[in-house]
Amino acid sequence: MLHSIRAIVNGSTNFILTKMFDENLGFKEALLLAQQLGFAESNPTLDVEGFDALNKWTIFLCHAYGIVTTPDQILFTGIQNIHKSDALVAKARGQQIRLVAQAKKLVDGGVAAFVLPQFVLADNPLSFVKNEYNGVVIESGFADQQFFYGKGAGSFPTASAVLSDLSALRYGYKYEYKKLYHHEPNQLNDDIYLRVYVSFTDVKNIPTEDFEWIEQWHAQEDRKYLSGVIALKKLKTTIWWKENGTSLILEPDPIIENIEVRKLKKKAWNWLDYCRINLI
Structure with a gap:
């Protein structure tokens, strides 16, 4: 049984938050640096306001829980309003700030899912995910906790993903949604x-x-x-x-x-x- 998933799925916002936290940059300064290094688009709205992470999360939910939903059904925001003072509060607590997409199976039934900035404890694996990297923490009934980590932004990771998709199209490969077709799908619970x-x-x-x-x-x-x-x-x-x-x-x-x-x-x-x- 899959209990929960917590993930950083947007390398651009993670880079910005890292610079705000580790180098005491303001949001606009960190965003400009991300754009200069190719980690953010010239129009960064889809990244910094959480739309990219939200769209990815709808795909995650289908793979993980068999939930078919649309972005307008999930609570979300990005990092556009995070301030230096928030980073200072996090430091005083011994924590970090990350844009975390998460889903959790509830005791009452169904799955709670949202994409929001979050204070992350020092011993949380996601606290070690910095700069343009992504990370996923999965908790399940038998395998306990598993952590996956890798680059999520930049020219080479993006090009690699595009080529992988093109190759899959060439061979007619299609992802199988096992939780959708071979299990009873879960439902979102707000x-x-x-x-x-x-x-x-x-x-x-x-x-x-x-x-x-x-x-x-x-x-x-x-x-x-x-x-x-x-x-x-x-x-x-x-x-x-x-x-x-x-x-x-x-x-x-x-x-x-x-x-x-x-x-x-x-x-x-x-x-x-x-x-x-x-x-x-």
Whole structure:
């Protein structure tokens, strides 16, 4: 049984994030460097806004779980709003930031899938995937964890992939979707909650009422941030987290299922009640 897949599938965005993190470059500086080195297109929209990773993920889902879906059904964003201050927060935590495409089989049934920036722990294999490289972590019932790694951008890797596709067409080769035709296909399940970090400049742009609860809040700096729990469905039906330079990044262990959220919500409100009684 395939439990989960987490992957960096766009070398251009990974190169940009690496330079922002390791060399303290701003987003525009890192993007320009990626373009100069041939790792990003002159119009980088498809890469930096997450469309390329999203399209690849729809193919992954069919191979891995037999799920046939379209990009508009999957929650996603790119790295266009990641700021230097976000990288500093990651460093203070001992973490990295990566654009991670992921899918997870849920206890409630179905598969949760999305493509979003994420804080990655130091011992996570994806934290070692830097510059133009891609990486995939697969967790399964019998084989445990497996990690695949290789270049995902640049002239030679791109040319190699194109030639491989042309060769496959010449011989009439077709990929077999075994999970689609030889197993009962899984279904996408959006009925989950996500732990997220949000950085912003003006709290008026943040609908705090959309959150189930807020775990951290820092408002002293010029750029403010909070960490909290929000329904995936809520993010799919709103766009505030993509506007006004707002940056949304997943926490390292982001998925909370319905069976867990009731217990956690009760615990969170008990803590808030304690604060009201003892601190106010």
